Amino acid sequence: MAIANNKTQCFTCNRDKITYLCKGCLKEFCRTHLAEHQQMLNDELNHIADKYNEFKQRINEQKAQTFINDIEKKLNDLSEQIKQIHKENDFNEINLNYLRNRLTEITRELNNPTHISIQQNSQSFINEISEKPNVITVTGGNGQGQQLNQLNFPYGIFVDEKKNIFIADYANHRIIEWKYNTKKGKIIAGGNGQGNRIDQLNEAKFVIVDQQKHSIIIADSENRRVIQ
Known part of the structure; x- marks a missing residue:
């Protein structure tokens, strides 16, 4: 009796293995490279968190000159979302793209203030x-x-x-x-x-x-x- 072939090609190593779908990027990874992919996502989340901290420092430095309460509120909301994702450790590219785009929007708002x-x-x-x-x-x-x-x-x-x-x-x-x-x-x-x-x-x-x-x-x- 033939054994059913349930193997597909891993996106990283290009070998036929038992793979797991990442719903963020919609790519299939074997167990080994799925772990590597998850680590890459963790690194990207840490990078976003670092960018957030740099932006927060910039906000603190400008407080003495301008009213930025609205931007700071948005930044605090983003901080809570980053903390929640870190805590749950359950995220993919969709979540990271949202955080990245949100931080870009807030940065753009600071760089283009009201008149x-x-x-x-x-x-x-x-x-x-x-x-x-x-x-x-x-x-x-x-x-x-x-x-x-x-x-x-x-x-x-x-x-x-x-x-x-x-x-x-x-x-x-x-x-x-x-x-x-x-x-x-x-x-x-x-x-x-x-x-x-x-x-x-x-x-x-x-x-x-x-x-x-x-x-x-x-x-x-x-x-x-x-x-x-």
Whole structure:
């Protein structure tokens, strides 16, 4: 009586053996190479966990400058999922792809923040604005133009601890510093026409002030560069 042949080819060694299907990658592995495949998945999970820890450190370093509560909440949720997978030790490529994609999404969100950055200790200024019964104009409001009391499509802003407002004046290709309670601003970067020279900007979108180093960081979008 012939013995039924229940052997199939192992994806790794290409030999006909009793194999086991990995439902994550849908490949068949013999017992030996299934263990190796599982170890590879473990290594990948550890790699994702390392990337998470690096990202968490980056979040902690930026807390002093920006409000990132929403990103941190998403990161904490991801941390719980990684811990749960580690604890259960029952996962495949589908789970790893989800974790990897989620971490990529959160990283992208941090790298492309909302248009407004606020120094953490400027909260009193925000409260002051919130308590005012009517909307007020704090910069610009004098029509579209290039004068120091005008703006042309202001995009990103940054408010420092002294309540000064730094504006990425997008269509004027310049960065304006508008000191608190004044009627006009001062050009601190660009303002020399649209271009790619070191003294020019091209549709700058974001600005952050590093007060410790007394410098500004600008996302010069159409020049595809970030300058300091």
